[in-house]
Amino acid sequence: MKHNKFKKLEILPAYRLVADAIEEQIMTGKIMPEDPIGTEADLVEQFGVNRSTVREGIRILEQSGMLRRGDKRRLYVSLPGYDKLATRISRSLVLHKVTFRELVETLEILEPKTIAMAAQRITEDQLERLRINVALTEKELDDRDRLSELDTEFHSIIAEAADNRVFLLAREPAGLLIYPATQYIFEAVPEAPARLLEAHKIMLQGLEERNVDVVKTWMDKHVRDFVKGLLRSGVDLEGQIAQPHLEHLLSLDTYL
Amino acid sequence: MKHNKFKKLEILPAYRLVADAIEEQIMTGKIMPEDPIGTEADLVEQFGVNRSTVREGIRILEQSGMLRRGDKRRLYVSLPGYDKLATRISRSLVLHKVTFRELVETLEILEPKTIAMAAQRITEDQLERLRINVALTEKELDDRDRLSELDTEFHSIIAEAADNRVFLLAREPAGLLIYPATQYIFEAVPEAPARLLEAHKIMLQGLEERNVDVVKTWMDKHVRDFVKGLLRSGVDLEGQIAQPHLEHLLSLDTYL
DNA sequence: AAAGTCCAATTGTCCGACAATATGATTATC
DNA sequence: GATAATCATATTGTCGGACAATTGGACTTT
Incomplete structure (x- = not known):
């Protein structure tokens, strides 16, 4: 009889963790629509990953409409229309x-x-x-x-x-x-x-x-x-x- | 009187052009679900852009469910569930x-x-x-x-x-x-x-x-x-x- | 034939760099 | 003094290269 005591552990790429982390903040209301997210450099610092990785994460949320490029191309939280x-x-x-x-x-x-x-x-x-x-x-x-x-x-x-x-x-x-x-x-x-x-x-x-x-x-x-x-x-x-x-x-x- | 003969031309970042190009192929049926897309290197070659750019484009479609990472993490066209x-x-x-x-x-x-x-x-x-x-x-x-x-x-x-x-x-x-x-x-x-x-x-x-x-x-x-x-x-x-x-x-x- | 080993391909991540563009401050001009 | 031109700065978009981890397949061993 096999063990089967361990559940399959979630191994997610970093860019998804970035996306999930930001999305979680939005969904729980800790960041509100129209709030500005920091610059890419800020996110690099906060998450401790490379800018390329941050950018891939951002693309995901941008596509689903939760992030928007606003004035001066800065990132803002937004409502999916x-x-x-x-x-x-x-x-x-x-x-x-x-x-x-x-x-x-x-x-x-x-x-x-x-x-x-x-x-x-x-x-x-x-x-x-x-x-x-x-x-x-x-x-x-x-x-x-x-x-x-x-x-x-x-x-x-x-x-x-x-x-x-x-x-x-x-x-x-x-x-x-x-x-x-x-x-x-x-x-x-x-x-x-x-x-x-x-x-x-x-x-x-x-x-x-x-x-x-x-x-x-x-x-x-x-x-x-x-x-x-x-x-x-x-x-x-x-x-x-x-x-x-x-x-x-x-x-x-x-x-x- | 101003000219006004030119319409505002669409200036889109390359990663969006990549995403649009692939999406267009999918929507018009030129690529069918379960068809494999090439590797990232292939796409780099076909589009003539950097791999980072390709990857950003891919994230967009991955999010909207039109691309999937399948066996061996290769890219496949897929139906959004x-x-x-x-x-x-x-x-x-x-x-x-x-x-x-x-x-x-x-x-x-x-x-x-x-x-x-x-x-x-x-x-x-x-x-x-x-x-x-x-x-x-x-x-x-x-x-x-x-x-x-x-x-x-x-x-x-x-x-x-x-x-x-x-x-x-x-x-x-x-x-x-x-x-x-x-x-x-x-x-x-x-x-x-x-x-x-x-x-x-x-x-x-x-x-x-x-x-x-x-x-x-x-x-x-x-x-x-x-x-x-x-x-x-x-x-x-x-x-x-x-x-x-x-x-x-x-x-x-x-x-x- | 099954198991183990090695090699090549591919992805995920990082680093550094630079041009284009927008922002804000500074300077020059009237 | 107000406006216009200029410059410095910050940020994004894009590029090139690099490398570890993983995977698949070929090859070798048993």
Whole structure:
């Protein structure tokens, strides 16, 4: 019988220890967002490792958004932004080859709930932004690219209006992945832009009147319409999301 | 009148160019997961930069989960795992000081939908894991820590059974943050463990019978119970989630 | 064939160096 | 005296080289 009395001991490279040490300080609140971290030279001194090692550790935290290069390129603690996180999740989902079915199903659930929440909490400022968005949509009804952008924005504003950051972050990746696909729908379904505009208009009015039932019903319909459009433009719901849909994801700035 | 003909040109450090170049190859599918990347020396040669620079670039991708150190510490392309992503999102939510209200509200929406989906798709294997989980829960009803773990696992298995990875990733961060708080409920509400067990048992049976209505109804009740428990244990729903709830998050391995 | 030994490749870490850039202080100019 | 030009300093980004530790594979021994 073997011993098995020793547990496998954690042997981590120094650059990870550096990253972990800093992250721990941030997570436990000992360093707050916007606090400056020392210079690289300071960290070299504190940790007693080489600057190259410190720099490798810093890269890790910089990527995850907990450190930022601010004024004069100095290091500051920062909050990972939602947009950045959402972008990263979206990319990950693509790599995992999720299917349209999974995306659409998620939207069918989340979007109506989102707008229902939004109807109760939306601010006048957010309403105004929606009005502008809808006005632009009406004006640019023939420009497919612009229309996709505006559609994505429309739904994002609503998500923001729901005033729940956990929910916001749960929804955003799906939104980021799906709405750009509208471009293909607009090509295959000529009447799609007009229907989209109508739905957006009605939902906006419903939000203004804070009518939960109306907005929910229409969002249901809107998403179903969207799925029908996908099918008519030849998308296989069980097929994975393909690269052509995603140039925009690559162009999104990963680092800001 | 100024010229303004030139757009601000992107001036990025070399280590970011390295990271971007590799990421681009991965995202466009030119390198597939499990493909080996060359050694550091290879990359030095291909990019024509110093090894230190290459290493800084690698750290970035390693952190975001797109590169992995595999056998013999060689670099491989890899898929960012859900658990790792969820952990990262959870930490971010904490840093953003989200409130219990936001978390609970999200669960109230997502959990019933999750189990409804699961009821239609759960596999025999997943059911078996749930049975084991419930059996253990019954046995360890007095061990609060263990109970929290089992509770988290119960809900995670159900999320997995819903067979929708987009939805899974939307739900997981909330689950990761909330269920550990059950420990505090168990302290303040003596009858909580028994009620939890009862709910889990009934939901398990509902899943076995694939009875969507039952599982949905009970999950609704289960989450409401949870909220009541939180309130009785003195949690302010509008208060932000505090550090004491989170040791477990820090101990989760960020890198695996 | 199994076990032990040696060699080459690779990573983790360190050191030192320098150009580019930003900051702040100093000096020159009106 | 206020503004502009100049300079010194600090910090980051990048480079080159170096070496110990680890690993994998080839080779030798039993």
